[in-house]
Amino acid sequence: MAQAYILERLALVTADWPLDKTAQDKRLMPRTYQYGYLALAREFGMTLPDNLKSIKVIDGEPRDEKKETNAVNRISKNMNKLMDKGLVKCLREGNPQTRTKGVYLLTIGSPEENAEVEAYVRANLGL
Numbered sequence: 001m002a003q004a005y006i007l008e009r010l011a012l013v014t015a016d017w018p019l020d021k022t023a024q025d026k027r028l029m030p031r032t033y034q035y036g037y038l039a040l041a042r043e044f045g046m047t048l049p050d051n052l053k054s055i056k057v058i059d060g061e062p063r064d065e066k067k068e069t070n071a072v073n074r075i076s077k078n079m080n081k082l083m084d085k086g087l088v089k090c091l092r093e094g095n096p097q098t099r100t101k102g103v104y105l106l107t108i109g110s111p112e113e114n115a116e117v118e119a120y121v122r123a124n125l126g127l
Contacts (some may be wrong), residue, residue, distance in 0.1 A: 002074070002111050003081055003082055005020045005044065005084065006075065006078050006079065007106075009043060009044075009087070010033045010104070011108070013033065013035075014028075014030070014031050014032055014033055014100055014106060015028040015029065015030050015031070015032075016030060016031070017030035017031055017109065017113065017116075017117050017120075018030070029120075029121050029124060029125065030065060030120065030121065031105055031106040031107075031108065031109075031117055031121075032104070032105055032106075032121050033106070033123060034102070034103045035101060036101040036102070036106070037071075037072045037076055037079070037094070037102075038068060040073075041071035041072055041075050044071075045054050046067070046071035046075075047063070047064060047067050047068045047071050048064075048067070049062070049063075049064040049067060050064075050067070054066060054067070058111055087106070087107060087108065088105065088106060088107065088108060088122065089104065089105045089118070090103070090105075091103040091104065091105055091118070091121065091122065091125075091127050103121075103125065103127065105117065105118055105121060
């Protein structure tokens with residue numbers, strides 16, 4: 001069930017292919033998610049603190065590190081399942097040490113279309 005929610009969210013926040021004029025003007029990448037697992041976890045409300053004792057202020061923002069870690073791990077496991085099913089492809093792994101977010105491509109088209117979209121994204125992101 002969680003995989004369906006993640007896949008739906010990725011589809012809602014990414015631009016479609018072929019890109020329309022608005023998406024081109026905004027320089028959006030088609031079917032590409034690159035905001036990180038923590039952003040997904042926050043959108044799903046998975047990082048909301050259970051109590052005040054668990055809150056720490058980090059960079060001026062109240063956060064619950066334990067819940068964030070657990071949520072990111074859950075998102076990661078489900079993204080791996082989506083990748084195993086061939087619905088999502090990782091174009092670049094994220095790296096918390098360098099604060100680099102992963103780049104994920106939704107592979108929801110035909111094999112030919114997916115290859116075309118991937119080539120476009122790789123060329124425009126320098127991957």
